[in-house]
Amino acid sequence: MDLGLDVEERDGYAVLSVRGEVDVYTAPRFRERLIELVGEGRHRIIVDLEGVDFLDSTGLGVLVGGLKRLRSHDGDLLLVCTQSRILKVFEITGLTKVFSIFDSVDAAVGGDSDGEGKII
Amino acid sequence: MPEEAGAGEVIELEIPARAEFVALARLVVSALAASDSNLADERIDDLKLAVSEACTNAIEAHDAAGSDERVLLRCRTDDDSLEICVEDRGHGFDPSQLPDHPPVTDPDRLKFERGLGIPLIRALVDEVEFSPTGHGTAVRLVMRNGANGAR
Numbered sequence A: 001m002d003l004g005l006d007v008e009e010r011d012g013y014a015v016l017s018v019r020g021e022v023d024v025y026t027a028p029r030f031r032e033r034l035i036e037l038v039g040e041g042r043h044r045i046i047v048d049l050e051g052v053d054f055l056d057s058t059g060l061g062v063l064v065g066g067l068k069r070l071r072s073h074d075g076d077l078l079l080v081c082t083q084s085r086i087l088k089v090f091e092i093t094g095l096t097k098v099f100s101i102f103d104s105v106d107a108a109v110g111g112d113s114d115g116e117g118k119i120i
Numbered sequence B: 001m002p003e004e005a006g007a008g009e010v011i012e013l014e015i016p017a018r019a020e021f022v023a024l025a026r027l028v029v030s031a032l033a034a035s036d037s038n039l040a041d042e043r044i045d046d047l048k049l050a051v052s053e054a055c056t057n058a059i060e061a062h063d064a065a066g067s068d069e070r071v072l073l074r075c076r077t078d079d080d081s082l083e084i085c086v087e088d089r090g091h092g093f094d095p096s097q098l099p100d101h102p103p104v105t106d107p108d109r110l111k112f113e114r115g116l117g118i119p120l121i122r123a124l125v126d127e128v129e130f131s132p133t134g135h136g137t138a139v140r141l142v143m144r145n146g147a148n149g150a151r
Helices: A027-039 A057-071 A084-093 A105-114 B019-036 B041-065 B107-111 B117-124
Strands: A003-010 A013-022 A044-055 A076-080 A100-102 B010-016 B070-077 B081-087 B127-132 B137-144
Touching: A003 A027, A013 A027, A013 A057, A013 A105, A027 A044, A027 A057, A044 A057, A044 A084, A044 A105, A044 B041, A057 A076, A057 A084, A057 B041, A076 A105, A084 B041, A084 B117, A100 A105, B010 B019, B019 B041, B019 B070, B019 B081, B041 B070, B041 B081, B041 B117, B041 B137
Parallel strands: A013 A044, A044 A076, A076 A100
Antiparallel strands: A003 A013, B010 B070, B070 B081, B081 B137, B127 B137
16 A cells, blocks of 8 residues: 655645555654755645545544644644545544644645635 | 345454454444435435444453454444444443543543544434443444434
8 A cells, every 4th residue: 555755845845645544554754854854954844635536543643743743843733634534534533623624735835814714 | 136234134244353454343334324324425424433443342341351252243224214333342331431531622622532432433423332242342422314413
């Protein structure tokens, strides 16, 4: 099972696009990639979940860990997600109140200043 | 002609207790739910997630117990419901003893990277039961046809 993890630069943010299924098998690679980025001094990260087909609590744990790590560096971790089945996992666990979730990378890049495109 | 798996049939799947096999368990359960139940696609997704969580817990239980035995999934469909039982051979646990997470508005909430699986299972399926088997824990997940699904 492949997990795609591509990084690109967008207006001061590292955008990590995740593709595939995030579960107990693939989550360690996702966690390592996030830790690498933080280690490279990338403290403003957008995780784009639009290509994710499946995400369970292990994936949520990686995101919570990433957010905690970034906040300790005065950074932030923003999410991009419009898929209802993925959003539902955040809603059930109450994590919609912990993460800022946007409907596109563009909205996330600009959205933390004006709130536009922030869906949750 | 071979008989199709239908109402009342029990299908068993044994997976090695390793992380890479959780995807296979999800695949089998979602295929079975799609072919042998009247569950809507959204509810099949809920079940798939619940099964993934239960299998992840089972594998972690085997890991903690140093067990190389397999995890057993027993799937049963009837006219009203689809039931999946995930049996591990770990040390067992008491779900009522799980710590409560702090409220999401509490900064300490970020200390909890784990422990979200059981609350997810409870929210996603119509009925869940954790019971000791003598060798480990059995998690019984039930989805009822016609139920509205997760809140």
